[in-house]
Amino acid sequence: MISKQQRSFAERTFDILNYAFMAVFSFVCIYPFYYVxxxxxxxxxxxxxxxYLWPGNFNIDAYIKIFSLNTIPHAFLISVEKTVIFTILCVYFSAMLSYLFTKRVMPFRSLMYRIVVASMYLNSGLIPWYITMKTYGLRNSFLLYVLPGIINAFYIILIKTYIEQLPSSLEESAQIDGAGFMTVFNRIIFPLSKPIVATVAVYASVGCWNMWIDNYLLVEKANLQTIQVILYSYLNEAQSLSQGLADMMRSGNAGRQLQLSPESIKMSITVISVLPILLVYPFLQKNFIKGIMLGAVKG
Structure with missing residues (x-):
């Protein structure tokens, strides 16, 4: 039988190895972005x-010159605007439909819920999607970024499962006091669903921020271009972009040593496209984890 002293030593050894493994694993996950x-x-x-670990001779010419391009600041604002608006609409309307699906008095509730779930497994493809968006008049329209996708089957499942765990007595007491559907939803259900709402907000914002195919295929107006498509084109043309920015530097700063390369342009573009999401996620991490755990109880 293992003594208490031996058992404590084994536990300490396990803790040390566990911490060492997690430290190495965390380093492997973080280092690629840190290197970029x-x-x-x-x-x-x-x-x-x-x-490897430290930058060589601190230099931000690539960032300065990228943001000096006329298209970048406006495209960045368009991307932020569409992400914020889409996230708000997606979270609110997906939560409202989820709440409807918890009401047994809703006509054809089970059938409609199954149709929503089935949409996760059935995809018509790119060409029907393109024709549909064009038929709806969303080509070269800002609404293309915010209307399609505000009802998401996966989010509905998460939110519906969470709402079903809330005490029904809260809703019943509000209804006795004369509260209607919208009042109960806006003042009771939605505020109490903060953890799962934060979880869905993270999913929706990341997905919208990374979305670029809609802009690439259906938007030709320069004032509606998003940062993702512009940076994608710059990535594909990093060599010519680097040369063009170098010419700008020579014309503006005669005799200054060249501080740009295609690789530095690519790395800077990668950081610009990823950094906004990395800055937002820590603020929602606590609610994100809690929402995932609570929303998964019933499966």
Whole structure:
């Protein structure tokens, strides 16, 4: 039989190995983005020789010149605007439909819920989607970014499962006091669903921010271009973009040493496209984890 001292030593050993493994695993997950970041703020000549933990000769010329392009600031604002609006609409209307699906008095409730769930498994494809969006008049329209997708089957399942766990007495007491459907939803159900709402908000915002195919296929107006499509085109043309920015630097700063390269342009573009989501996620992480756990109880 193992003594208490031996058992404690085994536990301490396990803890040490566990912490070491998690530290290595965390480093493996974080380091790729960290490498991209330090490469983007390093002098290209030194970065090409190899950097590992620290940037080589701090340099942000790539960021300065990328944001000096006329298309970048406006496209960034368009992306932020569409992400915020879409997230708000998606969370609110998906939550409202989820609440409807919890009401047994709703006509054809089971049938409609099954149709929503079936949409997760059936996909018509790119061409029917393109024709549908064009038929609805969403081509070259900002509404293309916010209307399609505000009702999401996966979010409905999460929110519906969470709402079903709320005490029914809260809703019944409000109805006795004369509260209608919208009053109960807006003042009781929706506020109490904060954890799952935060979870859905993270999913919706990340998905909308990364979405680019709608802009790529259906938007031709320059004032509606998003940062994702513009950066995608810059990634594909990093060599010519680097040369063009270098020419701008020479014309504006005669005799200054070249501080740009295609690789530094690519790294800077990658950081710009990922950083906004990384800044938002920590604020919702607590509710995100709690919402996932509670929303998964009933499966």
């Amino acid at each position: 970041f330090i490469y983007s703020i390093s002098e290209p000549r030194l970065a090409q020789r190899g950097i």
